[in-house]
Amino acid sequence: MVARVRIAIRSSRSFSFTTNGSSSTSTSSCVKSHKYLLSNHLKHQRLDQARAIFDQIPSPHVSLYTTLLLAYARNHRLPEAINLFLQIPSKDTISWNAIIKGCLHCGDLVTARKLFDEMPHRTVVSWTTLVDGLLRLGIVEEAETLFWAMSPMDRDVVAWNAMIHGYCHNGRVDDALRLFRQMPSKDVVSWTSVIAGLDHNGKSELALLLFQDMVASGVIPSSASLVCGLSAAAKILALNVGLQIHCCVFKLGGYSFDDFVSASLVTFYGSCKQMDNACKAFGETNCKNVVVWTALVTGYGFNDKHWEALQVFGEMIRVGAVPNESSFTSALNSCCGLEDIERGKVIHAAGYKMGLEIGAYVGSSLVVMYSKCGYVNDAVSVFKGINEKSIVSWNSVIVGCAQHGRGSWALTLFSQMLREGVDPDEITLTGLLSACSRSGMLQKARCFFRYFGQKISITLTIEHYTSMVDVLGRCGELEEAEALIMSMPMNVGSMVWLALLSACRMHSNLDVAERAAKQIFEMEPGCSAAYVLLSNLYASSGRWTEVARIRRTMKDNGVVKQPGSSWLTLKGLKHEFLSADRSHPLTEQLYLKLDWLGVRLKELGYVPDQQFALHDVEIEQKEEMLSYHSERLAIAFGLLSTVKGSTITVMKNLRVCGDCHNAIKLIAKIVGREIVVRDSSRFHHFKNGICSCGDYW
Incomplete structure (x- = not known):
């Protein structure tokens, strides 16, 4: 019996031992499983599910x-992060540093500083985390105090680098450079931080010198420092230094696999107008991702090779590289350069499928593209769909409305912009003054000019003064415009006087015109625009002797008048015309169409305004000259080459003449189409016998 009991006890102990071992293994496996699930939920931002798993872990x-x-903290759920931190039974330094970093990420400086002060033991990471956070929030002075309060033993190279980077981030590059020179020891991050800071803050030449010093001191450049050096070389077009950096990339070998270095090389050569080398650098790239492709698209666009840029963009899509916001922006800029609305719409459709058109970056580029191609309604429609409108978005749509003479739209948008708390900048003022100029809103322009100059911390530039002179001149306030020029606080350029001279042409004021022209010729003797404006003013006044004198002076001085030309883009091809042009393959049909229109115009009571012929010839010759102006030839081509009822969009390099303006209003009525003409001043939308400018331009 005793033996049986002993056996039972032994069996029980054996069973008990086996059960405990299995339980321990099972618990360990369960914890691992929970950790895996926790990690997976956090990776996919499923925080609530992650917390539920966490609560199951013993x-x-x-x-x-x-x-x-x-x-x-990364998801800005700071209260939950702090509560969780307080539940930690045995907090280590890493957890203290983590919660301080989280508070700073969420902008709660007070709590971060309180936790820092309560830490039982601070490391160099603790100090550096708080210093870096303060600098990111723009609290530079407090960061400086904390940095110098650190023990010299704790103030390692990482802390110094954080301070240098923070200075640069806040635009204090001189302080960054001073601190850099004080550093007891520097690593490649130190050099890269100050080089990048100088480059980003407009001191690219000094950045390049520092890059050369880094290499000379024996520091091996990192991919980041190579990118910074190439960026600086691109900005100041330092071709020789950039070539040296390229050699450095080649010698270091492995950086040919780095996407950002490859993209920077393509960008550098593109900026220096070396597209053959840019293509070569692109071809030598081992792994062509979207960054490298985009650099090539941008490079072609920068060099006005917009057709090639769009070809590269198409090829990028064909090989499976998914375009990003920068890719779309560069492609849309090339559509603007070609004034090709058809391609622009195709790219818009692709961006729409990817959900990029609602972003401020691509959305703003679409607004610019539609505006510059003559479709302001579409531009405003795209703008309304942008989710988070940046100042660039607002400026794009305001300037676009101004270009199309939609002054009231521009002012309404500006009011909405202020209500949404977006601060205006220098470009905003330029757009508003332009809108007022093209809509004759003199009092509004005066208010904006005064308001921005006095109430908003914006320094008025020569562009703003030129725009204000243009407003005053167009509204007939020529003496006030001249007085404003004389009171300008900066050196007056010829563009300001040209704005006044153009207004004198509009209002036939020879006295002010001659004074403005004199100022221009003293500053820029070869200014063809000034000669032409003054000559036209004399011609419209019938002073042919003065016209002959000016033409003779132009010939003696070698000044060549820019010929007037008009063009339109159809199916990606640009069709350009000069006045009385007979070189086009469809010349016979074009002239027949214009002759037919001439008959219909006279039936509607049109009488040519001969003052715009600007030649001392017989009346019949003047009428013929006016009938075959370049914009009329382009419109005739549009009528022959496009679908009936569609809009015809014509571009002109000079200002449309008054006679053509009157004729095109009636042509739009005769053919039952909308005709859009963009001249050097603005867009004109002709429809049903009227123009969007209200005959004010």
Whole structure:
């Protein structure tokens, strides 16, 4: 019996031992499973599911607490991060540093500083985290105080680098350079931080010198420092230095696999007008991703090779490289350069499928593209669909409305912009003054000019003064415009006087015109625009002797008048015309169409305004000259080459003449189409016998 009991006890002990071992293994496996699930949920931003898994883990390690609270902070759920931190049974330095970093990420400086002060033991990471956070929030002075309060033993190279980077981030590059020179020891990050800071803050030449010093001191450049050096070389077109950096890339070998270095090389050569070398650098890239492709598209566009840029963009899509916002923006800029609305719409459709048109970056580019191609209604429609409108978005649509003479739209948008708390800048003022100029809103322009100059911390530039002179001149306030020029606080350029001279042409004021022309010729003796404006003013006044004198002076001085030309783009091809042009393959049909229109115009009571012929010839010759102006030839081609009822969009390099303006209003009525003409001043939308400018341009 005793033996049986002993056997039972032994069996029980054996069974008990086996059961405990299995339980321990099962618990360990369960914890691993929970950790895996927790990691997976955090990776996909499923924080609530991650917390549910975390709560099932018995006695989680402090590292799990830290991982979860950092995830909360990254998603701006700071209260939950702090509560979780307070639950940690044994907090280590890493968890303290993590919650301080989380508070700074969420902008809660007060709590971050309070936790820092309560830390039982601070490391160099603790100090550097707080210093870096303060600098990111723009609190530079407090960061400086904290940096110098660190023990010299704790103030390692990482802390110095954080301070240098923070100075540069806040635009204090001189302080960054001073601190850099004080550093007891520098690594490649130190050099790269100050080089990048100088380059980003408009001191690219000094940045390049520092890059050369880095290489000379024996520091091996990193991919980041190579990118910074190439960026600086591109900005100041330092071809020789950029070539040296390219040699450095080649010698270091492995950087040919770095996407950003490859993209920077393509960008550098493109900026220096070396597209053959840019293509070569692109071809030598081992892995062509979207960054490298975009650099090539941008390079072609920068060099006015817009057709090639769009070809590269198409090829990028064909090989499977998914375009990003920068890719679309560069492609849309090339559509603007070609004034090719058809391609622009195709790219818009592709961006729409990817959901990029609602972003401020691509959305703003679409607004510009539609505006510059003559479709202001579409531009405004795209603008309304942008989710988070930046100042660039607002400026794009305001300037676009101004170009099309939609002054009231521009002012309404500006009011909405202020209500949404967006601060205007220099470009906003330029757009508003342009809108007022093209809509005759003199009092509004005066208010804006005064308001921006006095109430908003914006320094008025020569562009703003030129725009204000243009407003005053167009409204007939020529003496006030001249007085404003004389009171300008900066050196007056010829463009300001040209704006006044153009207004004198509009209002036939020879006295002010001659004074403006004199100022222009003293500054720029070869200014053809001034000669032409003054000559036209004399011609319209019938002073042919003065016209002959000016033409003789132009000939003696070698000044050549820019010929007037008009063009339109159809199916990606540009069709350009000069006045009385007979070189086009469809010349006979074009002239027949214009002759037919001439008959119909006279039936509607049109009488040619001969003052715009600007030649001392017989009346019949003047009428013929006016009938075959370049914009009329382009419109005739549009009528012959496009679908009946569609809009015809014509571009002109000079200002449309008054006689053509009157004729095109009636032509639009005769053919039952909308005709859009963009001249050097603005867009004109002709429809049903009227123009959007209200005959004010």
